[in-house]
Amino acid sequence: MRRDRARMAVYALAGIYLLYLAWEIRKNLPTAGTEKPLMIVFMVLFAVIGIAAVANGIYSAWKQAKEMSEAAADPTPEEGGAKTASVETVSAENEMLSAENADTVEKVEKEENR
Numbered sequence: 001m002r003r004d005r006a007r008m009a010v011y012a013l014a015g016i017y018l019l020y021l022a023w024e025i026r027k028n029l030p031t032a033g034t035e036k037p038l039m040i041v042f043m044v045l046f047a048v049i050g051i052a053a054v055a056n057g058i059y060s061a062w063k064q065a066k067e068m069s070e071a072a073a074d075p076t077p078e079e080g081g082a083k084t085a086s087v088e089t090v091s092a093e094n095e096m097l098s099a100e101n102a103d104t105v106e107k108v109e110k111e112e113n114r
Contacts, residue, residue, distance in 0.1 A: 008060045015053025022046040 025043040032039050 004064060005061070008057045008064070010057075011053045011060070012057030015050040015055075015057060018046045018050030018053065022050060 022043045025039050025046070029036060029039060029043075
């Protein structure tokens, strides 16, 4: 989970950097000579990939936050199963103690009746 959060942040930051590069290329277009078409191609490419990376990072962060809030609100079946098992264990132990107490009470009553 921690790696996922870091990965989302890296995607978003890489996207911001690519958008910055596209912006810098756009600023330098008027002074470009023969490489102007190549600069336009890379400017568009960086902008598209940058927007996609930022959007992916934000969407993944939102999705993970939503899943974490749902997981905090509802226990998973495994957790519920573990709780049920511990209740069953405690119930079985209580029955054993009750049976032991009943045996002890019977012994004491027999001794008193002698």
